[in-house]
Amino acid sequence: MLTFSHLPALTGGTLLQAPADAAAPVLHLLLDSRRMAQAAGTLFVALRGPHHDGHQYVPELYQRGVRLFLIDKAEIVPGALANYPEAGFVLVPDSLVALQRIAAEHRARFDIPVVGITGSNGKTIVKEWLAQLLSPDELICRSPRSYNSQVGVPLSVWELRPAHTLGIFEAGISERGEMARLARVVQPTLGIFTNLGSAHDAGFNSHAEKAAEKMQLFAGVDTLFYCRDHTEVHAAAEQLPARVQRFSWSRRSATDAQVQVQLGPGADPQQPLAQVQYLGQTHTFTLPFADEPSVENALHCVALLLWRGLPAAELQRRLLRLQPVAMRLEMKQAIHDCYILDDTYNNDLAGLDLALDALRRQPRRGRRTLILSDLLESGLPAAELYQQVAQLARQHNVQRLLAVGSEISQHQGLLQAAVADAQFFADTDALLNWFHPDHFRHETILVKGARRFGFEQVVAAFQRKIHGTVLEVNLDALVHNLNYYRARLQPNTRLMVMVKAFAYGSGSYEVANLLEFHRVDYLAVAYTDEGVQLREHGISLPIMVMNPSPDSFALLRQYHLEPEIYSFARLREYLMAAQSGPLPPIHLKLDTGMRRLGFDEADLDELLPLLQQHAGTLRVASALTHLAGADEEQHNSFSHRQLAAFQRMAARLEAALGHAVIKHALNSPGIMRFPEAQLDMVRLGIGLYGVEAAGLDPAALRAVSTLRTTVSQLKTLPAGETVGYGRRGEAADHNRRIATLAIGYADGYDRRFSRGVGAVIIRGQRAPIIGNVCMDMCMVDVTEVPDVQEGDTAVVFGDELPLNELAARIGTIPYELLTNVSERVKRVFISEQ
Numbered sequence: 001m002l003t004f005s006h007l008p009a010l011t012g013g014t015l016l017q018a019p020a021d022a023a024a025p026v027l028h029l030l031l032d033s034r035r036m037a038q039a040a041g042t043l044f045v046a047l048r049g050p051h052h053d054g055h056q057y058v059p060e061l062y063q064r065g066v067r068l069f070l071i072d073k074a075e076i077v078p079g080a081l082a083n084y085p086e087a088g089f090v091l092v093p094d095s096l097v098a099l100q101r102i103a104a105e106h107r108a109r110f111d112i113p114v115v116g117i118t119g120s121n122g123k124t125i126v127k128e129w130l131a132q133l134l135s136p137d138e139l140i141c142r143s144p145r146s147y148n149s150q151v152g153v154p155l156s157v158w159e160l161r162p163a164h165t166l167g168i169f170e171a172g173i174s175e176r177g178e179m180a181r182l183a184r185v186v187q188p189t190l191g192i193f194t195n196l197g198s199a200h201d202a203g204f205n206s207h208a209e210k211a212a213e214k215m216q217l218f219a220g221v222d223t224l225f226y227c228r229d230h231t232e233v234h235a236a237a238e239q240l241p242a243r244v245q246r247f248s249w250s251r252r253s254a255t256d257a258q259v260q261v262q263l264g265p266g267a268d269p270q271q272p273l274a275q276v277q278y279l280g281q282t283h284t285f286t287l288p289f290a291d292e293p294s295v296e297n298a299l300h301c302v303a304l305l306l307w308r309g310l311p312a313a314e315l316q317r318r319l320l321r322l323q324p325v326a327m328r329l330e331m332k333q334a335i336h337d338c339y340i341l342d343d344t345y346n347n348d349l350a351g352l353d354l355a356l357d358a359l360r361r362q363p364r365r366g367r368r369t370l371i372l373s374d375l376l377e378s379g380l381p382a383a384e385l386y387q388q389v390a391q392l393a394r395q396h397n398v399q400r401l402l403a404v405g406s407e408i409s410q411h412q413g414l415l416q417a418a419v420a421d422a423q424f425f426a427d428t429d430a431l432l433n434w435f436h437p438d439h440f441r442h443e444t445i446l447v448k449g450a451r452r453f454g455f456e457q458v459v460a461a462f463q464r465k466i467h468g469t470v471l472e473v474n475l476d477a478l479v480h481n482l483n484y485y486r487a488r489l490q491p492n493t494r495l496m497v498m499v500k501a502f503a504y505g506s507g508s509y510e511v512a513n514l515l516e517f518h519r520v521d522y523l524a525v526a527y528t529d530e531g532v533q534l535r536e537h538g539i540s541l542p543i544m545v546m547n548p549s550p551d552s553f554a555l556l557r558q559y560h561l562e563p564e565i566y567s568f569a570r571l572r573e574y575l576m577a578a579q580s581g582p583l584p585p586i587h588l589k590l591d592t593g594m595r596r597l598g599f600d601e602a603d604l605d606e607l608l609p610l611l612q613q614h615a616g617t618l619r620v621a622s623a624l625t626h627l628a629g630a631d632e633e634q635h636n637s638f639s640h641r642q643l644a645a646f647q648r649m650a651a652r653l654e655a656a657l658g659h660a661v662i663k664h665a666l667n668s669p670g671i672m673r674f675p676e677a678q679l680d681m682v683r684l685g686i687g688l689y690g691v692e693a694a695g696l697d698p699a700a701l702r703a704v705s706t707l708r709t710t711v712s713q714l715k716t717l718p719a720g721e722t723v724g725y726g727r728r729g730e731a732a733d734h735n736r737r738i739a740t741l742a743i744g745y746a747d748g749y750d751r752r753f754s755r756g757v758g759a760v761i762i763r764g765q766r767a768p769i770i771g772n773v774c775m776d777m778c779m780v781d782v783t784e785v786p787d788v789q790e791g792d793t794a795v796v797f798g799d800e801l802p803l804n805e806l807a808a809r810i811g812t813i814p815y816e817l818l819t820n821v822s823e824r825v826k827r828v829f830i831s832e833q
């Protein structure tokens with residue numbers, strides 16, 4: 001067992017202070033204070049990244065009971081280890097290196113085969129499929145999701161337990177020098193090199209260099225598996241030490257490959273046949289998926305399993321049971337104000353821990369419910385396993401458990417002790433028979449089941465009532481955009497994010513929750529109600545309300561929402577309200593040229609004395625102005641005049657108040673175009689949602705929202721007939737195929753898209769709108785789109801159909817299209833994290 005006392009020697013660090021119990025084992029590695037579930041036995045490793053510094057969280061974690069710390073910045077225990085009397089600190093030169101050494105030492109304790117997987121694509125799928133194929137014979141420890149980075153790999157390897165008989169870990173890199181470090185952590189005995197694509201090219205001079213770098217994972221393996229047809233991979237494999245056995249397969253009859261594959265069509269076009277020659281014998285396998293990447297991924301697995309000597313008939317049986325790998329966690333809106341976290345990705349303990357962590361981070365009020373099947377492949381005796389499940393459920397505050405399966409049902413006692421409301425079902429059918437929408441209300445529900453339990457049916461039961469149109473919000477894209485803007489900020493500039501108008505249509509609680517998790521400084525909404533809703537859903541960040549009505553001042557107080565004050569009338573009303581008790585601080589809006597809301601420069605003579613007079617009861621938190629033409633170069637000199645006026649006015653304000661206030665002026669395009677004017681804070685809006693309004697770096701942001709609908713019906717329209725109200729779909733001289741879509745102007749699909757102005761994407765092709773957009777429906781011409789079926793998905797906007805383009809077609813701006821998506825359209829939030 002690793003104990004704290006081992007750490008200095010193991011990491012090359014210095015012991016600054018021994019903890020009360022230096023011989024206590026290190027049971028958990030914690031890198032992110034937000035993921036702390038259990039303090040006892042936790043070693044916090046303080047890492048530094050471009051957007052955060054783990055050292056900042058040492059005091060908070062100490063308060064929460066963590067006692068073991070590994071740091072690489074001595075000054076963080078400012079002056080006083082005495083502040084942390086019970087804690088142990090080891091100071092290392094580099095925390096990440098130390099983390100990797102700890103994991104490497106842990107890995108070295110296990111004398112079992114370990115498969116290392118790298119390559120440009122397919123790592124996670126090959127890992128998951130290999131685990132599916134080998135699980136009847138082995139107890140497997142594998143990387144959760146795609147934990148394949150410098151940080152993810154050590155955490156994955158840390159999960160190895162004595163009962164495991166096999167490890168499968170993936171490793172991914174983006175720069176030179178990284179793979180050797182991962183190789184020391186994984187210490188693979190077998191390797192799979194999937195392929196070499198163009199991803200992450202930036203860090204390398206050539207493909208050959210990239211191949212050689214990745215190949216370093218395999219310098220110490222006994223056997224390397226790869227596809228001989230990838231010539232750069234083959235060339236790099238030739239450079240490995242002679243001791244390494246090379247086991248390759250080929251589809252091009254390369255005579256030096258051990259396995260020869262010929263692919264042909266099967267009886268079912270979705271299931272091709274692979275004729276495989278190995279050791280003088282020919283086997284024919286039916287592959288479960290037909291697309292090229294899946295074929296390659298499956299063949300990597302076939303090669304390794306043949307090498308292991310699995311009989312061909314058994315291999316075929318297992319291949320046909322392979323399941324597609326869902327790469328992401330989806331959060332779906334469901335019946336009765338419930339949200340479903342759909343995670344059927346894997347169901348081992350590490351995966352459960354991650355998913356429960358995601359559940360716990362949902363700040364929504366209401367119950368946290370877990371629907372869980374028997375856990376497979378844990379490597380633990382059942383009693384111990386369900387003891388740990390019970391402990392996880394307790395740590396993550398699960399309030400209701402619906403457990404499915406005979407094994408989990410045998411451990412009712414353990415689970416009932418951890419979760420007050422626990423119900424047990426013999427199998428999925430029993431759960432579905434019991435299922436009724438009325439059993440659920442205002443809950444966040446994690447659905448997590450082993451594949452053979454078929455929990456898709458459970459998710460479908462929750463969603464039965466959902467309208468055919470959904471807005472998919474990609475939370476990873478949102479974080480990408482957030483980080484893009486953050487990287488442009490000076491270190492001391494704070495970030496306010498605008499979540500007004502339902503977070504520009506994206507769903508305010510979910511977006512606000514994510515922003516709180518990513519520690520932005522402020523949120524802003526337009527109206528008091530929006531702020532109240534955020535508080536009701538557990539958001540605790542400071543919130544500015546831009547246009548609070550006087551009758552909502554009591555709510556401002558109750559929910560601690562900070563108003564923007566822009567006129568004497570509002571100020572006097574607020575001062576009046578303040579007489580009946582303290583009110584939240586205010587944000588002063590200064591009008592420098594927008595001519596919308598705010599105090600003019602000439603107003604200051606009257607305003608400043610008033611503020612001075614009430615300095616005791618009214619705190620000014622910030623001063624802001626808004627640029628009228630931040631997105632357009634032609635207004636540059638006007639913008640500069642606005643900024644200068646703002647600085648002048650703010651200086652007078654600060655002089656009168658006798659203290660500094662937070663000053664902020666820039667919106668999203670402003671952040672791009674006036675980096676010198678960031679001042680103390682910026683206000684990010686549309687950019688977060690994926691639209692780069694300044695037009696300077698259009699490819700930098702990821703589209704966050706995809707609006708999709710479905711084809712309700714297909715019709716053949718004979719030549720000469722019209723479509724829809726007012727017979728506006730012009731008659732044509734040939735027969736046409738028309739698809740009716742389940743979206744109309746009441747869903748937010750603008751009527752100006754009528755009659756060919758708009759188009760949607762079906763089966764990868766554009767289909768123009770025909771006739772007028774109706775209230776709940778519209779029609780598109782799919783004559784040119786082959787194979788359209790009823791029930792097909794149509795993309796209304798998203799990556800393939802950018803908002804900028806659509807907005808231009810109807811003479812509006814992307815803001816309007818985004819915010820128009822009606823609240824009756826269900827939001828689905830997706831994330832791979």
Ligand SMILES: *Cc1c(COP(=O)(O)O)cnc(C)c1O
Pocket residue numbers: 498546626666667668669683684685686687693
């Ligand atoms: C909406 C808004 C913003 C954000 O503008 P974007 O162009 O969406 O970045 C900033 N400041 C104020 C006052 C706003 O109303």
